[in-house]
Amino acid sequence: MNIRSTWQCAALLAVALASASACTALAPVPTGEALIGQPASAVEARFGKPPERYPRANGGTRWLYPTQPxxxxxxxxxxxxxGKLISFRQILTTMDFAQVRVGTATQNDVLQTFGKPEETAYFRLMxxxxxxxxxxxxxVWPSLMHFYFDRDGIVRLTQVSPDPMYDHDHDSSR
Structure with a gap:
């Protein structure tokens, strides 16, 4: 088994552990979409307690089921x-990230949209x-989306980079 397969298995295992059944683990979006119109209790019964919950501007709530790290x-x-389910989907997508507006969006906006980041860092010189x-x-491409925030918590830059975890040419023993 190569490293990529190992990481893919780890990701599937994370989804499986957060799911109530094997069927749910293999098809969480169709399973969730089938619950649209149902109360939160039906979603919790199928997927478990959400690791993250955030208020929405419309008075609703967003539950997040991440597979990070x-x-x-x-x-x-x-x-x-x-409290009725109106949408269930995978949100770490190129199109969803493109909705974040540089100069306007805040750390709180990013947190409430995408949940806790996989990694944080502080770039002192910037x-x-x-x-x-x-x-x-x-x-398609294993990547990292980076949001750069200023001291006021405003998004000042976004950047997509290749995910080094999937860099098969990198040999850490060198």
Whole structure:
């Protein structure tokens, strides 16, 4: 088994552990979409307690089921103000990241949209806090999305880079 297969298995295992059944683990989005219109209790019964919960602007709530730190997916269950599921989807996507507006979005916006980052760092010379999320760029390439925040917590830069975890040419013994 190569390293890529090992990491893919780890990601699938993380999803499986967060899921109530093997069927749910292999198809979380269709399983979640089938629950649209159901109360939060039905989602919790199927997927378990969400590791992260955030308020939404419309009075609803977003539950997040991340597969980080090694997974490339976070599943979001969005509820309306009455507690009914209105959306269930994978949100670590190129299109979702593109919705973050440089100069306007805040750390709180990013947190409430994508959840806790896989990794954080502080770049002293830039004076920027950086949050990184593992994902598949364009649904294909293992990548990291980086958000650079200024001292006021405003997004000042976004950057996509290859995920070094999948760099098969890198040999750490050199």
């Amino acid at each position: 090694y997974g490339q997916f976070t599943y979001a269950a969005d509820f309306d103000a009455s 004076d920027r806090q950086v949050w990184s999320y593992r994902f598949k760029h364009e649904g």
